[in-house]
Amino acid sequence: MGQLFALIMLWGIHYSITKYQFLSIPSSLITNELFKELTGMAVLADTKGNIIKANRQICTFLNYDEDKIVGVNITDIIDHEGIGMTVKNCEHLNNPVRFSDVTVSFKSGQAIPFKITVIPLHPISNITTGLLVIGENKMIEEILKQKNESISELNKELMAVNEILKNKSIRDGLTNFYNHQYINELLEIKLAEAAETKENLCVLMMDIDNFKRVNDRFGHLTGDRVIIEVANLIRQNIRSSDYAGRYGGEEFIAVLPYTSLEYASQIAERIRSSIQNYDFGIKGLRVTISIGAAQFDDRLPDSLVNMADMLLYQAKYNGRNRVENILAETRV
Structure with missing residues (x-):
């Protein structure tokens, strides 16, 4: 739920940039505190794919200091042809592009599947001046799905027990x-x-x-x-x-x-x-x-x-x- 809320906020940021026609990406709008609270991957990059800001969790996974990741190209983190082409042609990008199965390799050697969404930012007309890259850890998603299923089963068991107790x-x-x-x-x-x-x-x-x-x-x-x-x-x-x-x-x-x-x-x-x-x-x-x-x-x-x-x-x-x-x- 927290991730969903954060994603909605990020979309709100994108809307604000577009709505009020800022001349450049306002780093004050994309606050450090917001990025620190996000889970998974949240990266703000320029049109060449160079990272301007990244959330704490992805920095930890990649073994980067939060200030050292600035300037690193997103394609160095995500080795995926589709994402590379999206970044390359981002100036002509009008809508978000989603990739359902992207493997991100961390410095620890661990490879984790992500769902990646690349969102173009358009502060002036239809000209893309930046990218918002959001990633959801599919392993965590699967764990949460299993936990939700377990909770659902537990709720059914509790309802059955409550019914038994009610009958008694x-x-x-x-x-x-x-x-x-x-x-x-x-x-x-x-x-x-x-x-x-x-x-x-x-x-x-x-x-x-x-x-x-x-x-x-x-x-x-x-x-x-x-x-x-x-x-x-x-x-x-x-x-x-x-x-x-x-x-x-x-x-x-x-x-x-x-x-x-x-x-x-x-x-x-x-x-x-x-x-x-x-x-x-x-x-x-x-x-x-x-x-x-x-x-x-x-x-x-x-x-x-x-x-x-x-x-x-x-x-x-x-x-x-x-x-x-x-x-x-x-x-x-």
Whole structure:
């Protein structure tokens, strides 16, 4: 990014020279500080290719003192036929010339590929009075590309980890259903949508019957297995557009958007029937569930859940292993 900024500044210098029609290349404009900050190659030369100013990094690479490089011909640094011809014919040069693969040999013996751009400076009309030679170290560019790719991969990994952490924070560890807090937050959102669109929304509150007896008779490991299997059966009987949560212990909730009470009751009955008929593979273990189904009609989230909860306990009172439903009345 720094190199790009510097290049933009150099182009600005070229524009300034052209715009204001200076009679010669103003060395005060091309400041020492600017050149010191540039990476790669930045060289200001006259029309014969003799260097007027060079950045610190290229001086270091070439093993020149900053003042000793002045007067050295650019073609002595860059042995490239195309660049030599460009310098030779620079008086007729109107536009920048780019060379994508130029080898620059340093005094250390190291040869490094550069991208070179030769920019003609035109302070008076179309007459070239100087050259700006900018070079990008392709090795550094490749290293930066690899680092950027590594950073990109790291970002993807971090996003994946964040997604995992997010899921852990909103999911129940045993059933992978949404947890109590998140399903309530989700319900609030869906209630707001239903209130705005005037679409139906139903909630099912479900509770495994006599679950304490399961734990007492068969142990807590079997109890956990029952909760997992019941959650799976609930999942199989709701739609992909519905949302299921573990409300606590052996109690579950399902949020059914765009669903009438009649159809919600059919879904609830499928859930109840599938659990009643499910074989857990344990002799003497029979599991049933009671369900309360309520439909939203311009109510607050806790009111709808409370109504479904009341219907659930009505199902318990009426003998368990059943579905109870009623349309929640509009609050006046």
